[in-house]
Amino acid sequence: MSEKSANYWIEQLRLQAHPEGGYFNETYRSEEAIKKEDLPERYQADRVFGTSIYFLLTTDSVSNFHRLNSDEIWHYHQGGSAIIHMISPEGKLSSKRIGSDLTSGDSLQMTIPRGHWFAAEVIASEYILVGCTVAPGFEFQDFELADREGLSSVYPEYQTLIQQFTNNKK
Template sequence: MTIEEKIIEKLGLQLHPEAGYFKETYRSKGEINPGSAYNGTRNYSTCIYFLLTSGMFSAFHRIKQDEIWHFYEGSNIDLHIISETGQHSSKLIGRDLFKGESPQVVVPGGSWFAAEVTTPNSFALVGCTVAPGFDFSDFELAQRNELTSAFPQHRDLIARFTR
């Protein structure tokens, strides 16, 4: 059994809709009504484990809330973000601060984002915290043609990280 298979089993991770494996680890008891941008109430915050292997990628998707990624274990992750105005940035999530990696990265709400493990035959275990709390009704998986029409300058990147 590989180390990532052991982690998946130990943490009870399940397949995630955009790729990788996840498990919700926290959902606050408190709820808020965040207003008309959301359909109904949301918990104050939620948190998941997320494991990604080098043989897969997390496809472009977005949520309405800010999402904070926390690095835990394995190889670094290259996180691609396309803002609502079309600006692209790439953030390395990892623990080697002196090679430009950061153990924590914030994805602004409404931004499209995708991720990949940069080291072949490896994996990364991260945590993702969302506030207001995550709800699948806030989740949107990118459609290649629509995202390319909106941001033609990122055509190659979009083709690489959509299905």
């Protein structure tokens, strides 16, 4: 059986454009929640236990630098490989591969720690389809899309990478 195209997955999974780039569809949102007073101060309201989405990137649609208040786990499903670039709160740059080519250094799943700026790009094939799980659950108020000028001023040594994975608007 031949590999499906990115458009096939976008249509079949009813994926929508995501503000960071790529396409997504939320597939799970816990019915139970954690009260704000039981969460760390970085959360401004109650949060569900966890959420999960399908997330698809193409060679034409990268995931721009952003960060979350919660850890996010990526699970490989289909397509090629991607590199996830991360800048820790201390300013350390690291890159990890996700995909099915384990002999080339891919991993079938990986975790992006909370508070890390991260971006992703497809490096093998035309797309990658992953699942993303966030706990406590994802809310857009916990999502911060990087501003090119602001992120470059904090991490000038990564200006070329930041330029590649941001747009001019916040």
